[in-house]
Amino acid sequence: xxxxxxxxxxxxxxxxxxxxxxxxxxxxxxxxxxxxxxxxxxxxxxxxxxxxxxxxxxxxxxxxxxxxxxxxxxxxxxxxxxxxxxxxxxxxxxxxxxxxxxxxxxxxxxxxxxxxxxxxxxxxxxxxxxxxxxxxxxxxxxxxxxxxxxxxxxxxxxxxxxxxxxxxxxxxxxxxxxxxxxxxxxxxxxxxxxxxxxxxxxxxxxxxxxxxxxxxxxxxxxxxxxxxxxxxxxxxxxxxxxxxxxxxxxxxxxxxxxxxxxxxxxxxxxxxxxxxxxxxxxxxxxxxxxxxxxxxxxxxxxxxxxxxxxxxxxxxxxxxxxxxxxxxxxxxxxxxxxxxxxxxxxxxxxxxxxxxxxxxxxxxxxxxxxxxxxxxxxxxxxxxxxxxxxxxxxxxxxxxxxxxxxxxxxxxxxxxxxxxxxxxxxxxxxxxxxxxxxxxxxxxxxxxxxxxxxxxxxxxxxxxxxxxxxxxxxxxxxxxxxxxxxxxxxxxxxxxxxxxxxxxxxxxxxxxxxxxxxxxxxxxxxxxxxxxxxxxxxxxxxxxxxxxxxxxxxxxxxxxxxxxxxxxxxxxxxxxxxxxxxxxxxxxxxxxxxx
Numbered sequence: 001x002x003x004x005x006x007x008x009x010x011x012x013x014x015x016x017x018x019x020x021x022x023x024x025x026x027x028x029x030x031x032x033x034x035x036x037x038x039x040x041x042x043x044x045x046x047x048x049x050x051x052x053x054x055x056x057x058x059x060x061x062x063x064x065x066x067x068x069x070x071x072x073x074x075x076x077x078x079x080x081x082x083x084x085x086x087x088x089x090x091x092x093x094x095x096x097x098x099x100x101x102x103x104x105x106x107x108x109x110x111x112x113x114x115x116x117x118x119x120x121x122x123x124x125x126x127x128x129x130x131x132x133x134x135x136x137x138x139x140x141x142x143x144x145x146x147x148x149x150x151x152x153x154x155x156x157x158x159x160x161x162x163x164x165x166x167x168x169x170x171x172x173x174x175x176x177x178x179x180x181x182x183x184x185x186x187x188x189x190x191x192x193x194x195x196x197x198x199x200x201x202x203x204x205x206x207x208x209x210x211x212x213x214x215x216x217x218x219x220x221x222x223x224x225x226x227x228x229x230x231x232x233x234x235x236x237x238x239x240x241x242x243x244x245x246x247x248x249x250x251x252x253x254x255x256x257x258x259x260x261x262x263x264x265x266x267x268x269x270x271x272x273x274x275x276x277x278x279x280x281x282x283x284x285x286x287x288x289x290x291x292x293x294x295x296x297x298x299x300x301x302x303x304x305x306x307x308x309x310x311x312x313x314x315x316x317x318x319x320x321x322x323x324x325x326x327x328x329x330x331x332x333x334x335x336x337x338x339x340x341x342x343x344x345x346x347x348x349x350x351x352x353x354x355x356x357x358x359x360x361x362x363x364x365x366x367x368x369x370x371x372x373x374x375x376x377x378x379x380x381x382x383x384x385x386x387x388x389x390x391x392x393x394x395x396x397x398x399x400x401x402x403x404x405x406x407x408x409x410x411x412x413x414x415x416x417x418x419x420x421x422x423x424x425x426x427x428x429x430x431x432x433x434x435x436x437x438x439x440x441x442x443x444x445x446x447x448x449x450x451x452x453x454x455x456x457x458x459x460x461x462x463x464x465x466x467x468x469x470x471x472x473x474x475x476x477x478x479x480x481x482x483x484x485x486x487x488x489x490x491x492x493x494x495x496x497x498x499x500x501x502x503x504x505x506x507x508x509x510x511x512x513x514x515x516x517x518x519x520x521x522x523x524x525x526x527x528x529x530x531x532x533x534x535x536x537x538x539x540x541x542x543x544x545x546x547x548x549x550x551x552x553x554x555x556x557x558x559x560x561x562x563x564x565x566x567x568x569x570x571x572x573x574x575x576x577x578x579x580x581x582x583x584x585x586x587x588x589x590x591x592x593x594x595x
Contacts, residue, residue, distance in 0.1 A: 001177035002050070002150070004041055007072030014105035016064065016098070027102070032219045033065045039213050040069075040179075046344060049176050051210045053196075053203045054183035055291045057217040063154050064098045066181045070132055070150045071099045073179070074121070075106070079128030082150035085135050085168060087158035095154055096134040137164040148172050150179045157187035157196035165195055182210070186285055186294035189500065189513065197295055201513050204291075205393050205493035206321075206347055207375065214294075217271075217287040218246055218264045225270055227262035237305055238280070239265050242289055244313060264289075292499045302475060302501035302508040307482045311489045311498060318349040318490075324407040338411040347394040351490045352387055359383040359532055360415035363464070363524030364405055365516045366398050366425035376401045377516040379494070379524045380412055386481065386537025388490040393517050398425050402432035406439050418443035418464040418527045420519060430463045446530040464523050468507075474522035475508050477529050486537040487525060494521045 011027045018025045029037070036054070043050050056062050070082040084099075086092035099121060103113060114122050123130040137159040148171050159165065165182075172178050187193025203212035217223040234240040243251055247261035268283070276283040288294035290312065301308070323346045327339045340350065354360065361381045367374040376396050380389040389412065392404060409415045417439065419430040433439045442462045466474070481487035489495060497518035500510045510518065528536040 001077070002069065002073045002179055003076060004037060004044060004069070006076060007069050008037060010072045010075065011065075011068045011102070014068070014102040016101060027068060029065075030061055030221065032060045032215045033062070035215065035219070036062065036065060036213065039211055043211060044176075047176055048209065048344075049174060050179040050181075051208075052181045052183075052213055053200055053210045054181065054213045054215065055186055055200055055288075055294055056183060056215040057220060057223070057287045058185055059222070060215050060217075060220045062183055062215060063095060063152075066152050066154075066183065067095060067098045068102060069179070070152055071102055071121075073150050074123045074130040074132045077149075078125030078130060080130045080149045081146060082130070082132045082152075083135060083146070083148045083168070083171075084133070084152045085137055085154065085164070087137055087155040089136055091155060092134050092136050099132055146171055149175075149177060151181075153180075153182045155184045156182045156199075157184035157193040159195060160192060162195045165199065180210075186288065186291075188285070189295050190511075193295075198513065200291070200295075201493075201496060204496055205375075205514075205517065206349060207393055207395075209345065212291075214288075214291040216289050216291075216294075217267070218242065218260075218289055223267045223271070223287070224260075224263040225266035227259050227266060229266035230262045230269065233262055233265045237309070238289075239268075241309060241312075242268065244309070245289060292496060295499075300503045301499075302503050303479060303482070303498050307479055308495075308499060310482055310485070311487075311495055314488050314490060315492050315495055316351065316490045318351050320350040320353075321348065322346050322350070323348060324404070324411055326407075336410055336413065338407050340411070348390065348392045349491070350390045352382060352385075352389040354389070354412045356413065358385075358413070359528075360389060360412035361524050361528035361532070361536075362405065362408055362412070362415045362417045363520040363522065363527065364401065364417065364419045364426075364429065365519040365523070366401050366419065366423075366429045367395065367516065368397065368425060375514055375516045377520040378405060378408060379491075379517065379520040380408065380415065381487075381524045381528050381536065383528050383532035383536055385488065386486045387488045388494075391491050391494065391517060391521075393493065398429040399432050402429045402437065405429070405433055406437040409439055409441065414441045416441045416443055416527060416531060418523050420523055421463045421465045426463065434462070443527050443531075446527075464527070466519075471507060474519075474526055477526045478522050481525060481529075481536065486535075488537075489521075491517070491521075493517050 008029070012029070014027050015024045016027045017023070039052060040050050054062055067084055070084065074080060074082050084095055086095050100116060103116070103121065106113070112124070114124070116122070119134050121132045123132070151168060151172050153165070153168065156165070169180065172180050182196070182199065184196055187196065189197045199208070199210070200212060202208040203210040234243055242264055243261045246264060247258045248255050252258055271287060272278060272280060272283045276286065284293045292308070292312070320340065320342065321344055322340045322342045324338050325341050327333070327337045359382075361383060362378055364378045365376065367376040374395075375393045377391070377393040378401070379391050381387070382389050390408065392408070396404070405417050405419070409417050417433065419426045419433070421427050421430065430442065434442055443464060445461045464470070478487060482489070494517050497510055497513065497515055500513045501508050501515070501518060502511060504511065509515065525536065
């Protein structure tokens with residue numbers, strides 16, 4: 001097993017050329033390399049195999065660091081095989097120069113290395129030699145038939161298709177002692193970079209065991225210039241984004257954070273002209289500030305730049321990862337017998353635990369199951385605060401999704417659940433949820449019945465059906481909520497699908513990647529807008545029994561002055577409240593009457 005602390009100690013004593021002067025110096029860790037080391041340690045501390053995918057800016061030193069870890073692995077462990085895979089032959093030769101240079105600093109006494117070949121370094125051990133080899137992605141047969149404990153796929157966004165990934169990743173056993181790092185600068189979402197983008201998204205969404213690590217140019221101490229060169233910043237939206245990421249909240253212009261932000265902006269202006277020939281999009285790809293920026297934004301995005309920026313500013317890490325199970329202990333709450341069991345490998349992420357007297361709304365998108373590339377997703381919103389509460393995304397079948405939704409709904413105090421019905425998979429999920437689990441709070445379509453010339457009638461049909469008329473409603477409702485700050489999106493996976501959504505012939509869709517989380521998120525938000533009192537994140541809990549009689553009379557006047565459908569909606573809601581006050585809640589099971 002790779003001892004990461006010992007590897008770091010060994011590396012710091014070995015020679016490597018300095019990037020700027022090319023003079024030989026001992027390996028000195030950059031802040032970004034320390035970040036990588038700490039991420040690897042965190043996975044190892046959990047008893048997991050080290051699995052990381054790195055989206056990075058150019059020249060931050062990640063490849064050299066990872067290859068150094070591979071060399072230390074071979075020096076310290078007997079009978080292990082390490083492999084470095086590059087995009088092209090010239091890249092492979094450049095990568096292999098790193099370990100070839102590092103081994104020159106190994107002690108000459110007691111450790112006699114055979115002469116390295118062009119593609120392999122052999123490290124002798126009493127119990128069996130260890131090897132560090134180099135290959136190119138085009139020569140995938142170089143990885144077949146072997147078993148590696150260490151695998152580094154470099155500049156993986158340049159690999160042609162999924163074949164190199166499939167061939168090489170399968171050569172590493174799923175054992176806690178093994179190590180796989182896939183790293184690259186981004187190379188768009190479609191074309192040669194598609195496989196890397198797909199693998200990156202799976203890691204970001206928590207759908208794989210890989211840790212998604214982003215290292216941008218603002219993390220590189222070499223990407224700085226004199227702050228005075230950017231004293232007029234910000235002059236455009238991109239510079240505003242950098243300042244919001246790096247500077248203090250007030251952007252005082254005097255503190256260390258603000259000074260760093262201006263240095264980054266100054267370097268950005270210089271690099272666009274001198275490294276990217278004035279091409280801003282190329283700069284975003286080669287030297288991104290965020291990973292979303294790295295994978296170039298669609299030409300006609302469904303969400304505006306400001307909407308994406310507002311959403312990005314609210315992203316936070318989940319407070320829990322786990323699975324929902326039925327509580328069978330004697331102390332279980334009979335009305336809410338579902339508990340959250342911590343499990344780092346679970347696809348269920350939680351940002352807010354359920355609270356009494358709050359209302360929750362769950363959108364769900366079904367999928368075929370494990371034999372299909374699509375994912376089933378569920379997304380939970382809080383009606384009172386507009387906050388992201390939980391998200392689930394995994395390859396499960398409709399029956400399993402129904403069970404999950406039953407558990408999620410009960411856990412979040414009988415949340416309202418809306419399943420996307422298009423394609424019949426959702427219909428089956430909803431049928432199982434209703435008939436097998438008898439879930440009491442399934443979304444009813446809330447819209448005007450076209451058969452009624454005037455007035456408002458709630459249909460008895462349940463579930464959400466996405467049509468040419470309802471699809472724009474999903475997008476418009478959420479865009480409005482983002483702009484007015486009512487929706488607090490905490491989930492980076494949902495944001496990434498927002499970033500990928502584009503308008504094609506008047507319809508929003510995600511052409512590359514997945515849209516399952518986005519669809520569940522939008523449905524969950526819209527049903528809350530429709531059914532939550534006064535709309536999402538804009539109402540307080542009702543205390544109608546203590547409301548003064550005069551206030552009720554005032555409300556009645558407002559209702560009577562309303563027009564057409566609005567009057568019908570408000571009147572129906574008013575009398576529903578009055579019946580509730582007089583008669584109490586409806587009888588159990590009444591919500592499914594007539595369905």
